[in-house]
Amino acid sequence: MAGTDTAVTTTTAYLAQAGRELDDTDAFIARTITIPDLRPHDLLVRVHAVSVNPVDIKSRNSMPSGTRQLGWDASGVVEAVGPAVTRFTVGDEVWYAGDITRPGTNAELHAVDERIVGHKPTTLDHPAAAALPLTAITAWESLFDRFRLTPDSTGTLLVVGAPGGVGSVLIQLAKKLTGLTVIATAARPESSDWVRSLGADHVVDHRSLARGVQNLAPDGVDLVFTAHSTGNIQTFADIAKPFAQITAIDDPQDLDLLPLKAKSITWHWELMFTRAMFTTEDMIEQGNLLDEVARLVDSGTVRSTVTTVIPGLNAEGLRAAHELVAAGTAIGKIVVS
Structure with a gap:
């Protein structure tokens, strides 16, 4: 992987399968995938926690066939960086909501553009942090x-x-x-x-x-x-x-x-994916925004909205989380850690 210091070339991803109901045990499956070469501004993040949003439910329901790597909220640790990265270094704790045009965060390792990433609040653990970015x-x-x-x-x-x-x-x-x-x-x-x-x-x-x-x-x-x-x-x-x-x-x-x-x-x-979808000139404002929210969290001004944490960032944990969100009665956020 260009611009990284790791020899790891594969990771485990948790993929939604089309044509499955959420009570099917194989609604999500684990697969070994190749980690793509990092783009110049990419971070490779080891994901510690994700949350499930309505966009995950809509995306899964609209799948015509095959499988898809969903997930657009994550909290984790930077494992490697692309050659043009300036805002983060290996070992930094980060949080972000990803890019709907790229594979989602439901994986052990995930690539994301640094410009839409923020420094994780120091006062939150990864599950509490993963509830907030999107x-x-x-x-x-x-x-x-x-x-x-x-x-x-x-x-x-x-x-x-x-x-x-x-x-x-x-x-x-x-x-x-x-x-x-x-x-x-x-x-x-x-x-x-x-x-x-x-x-x-x-x-x-x-x-x-x-x-x-x-x-x-x-x-x-x-x-x-x-x-x-x-x-x-x-x-x-x-x-x-x-x-x-x-x-x-x-x-x-x-x-x-x-x-x-x-x-x-x-x-x-309002669609928070717009900046990343179109690589707008002010794309970095999303990263700046997350840094500001982190400061508000650490000062006690804003609190995490996590209400349920499902242990096990795996296929079964994601299936259970999707089931709760799809019911439409969830208060706050459902997190898988």
């Missing part, structure tokens, strides 16, 4: 790149899908780094308790969203973050102020945004 990047970019919030920003933010991984980080960042009032959606008592513990000012039941929000903010909300847009566009139009902004992270089918026009409401998309 969701922290998504939450940060939603608040500070899409909404362009500052420490002086005020108003009301509605978080739809608040108990999930992204919502759980976004609430913390919004409350600690801005002056926003946060309304979170949750349906179950344990979900409500969770989002309140993260700093949400108010909680409404997503099954009666319009009524709940209008009782709290009769003049409307300024901002909406949504992980669940399907069937909610008219509701968003009803509960948002004129010139409000909405950021969505889901994949709604046949989306009709016309109800938002009368109030000149702005619709943003």
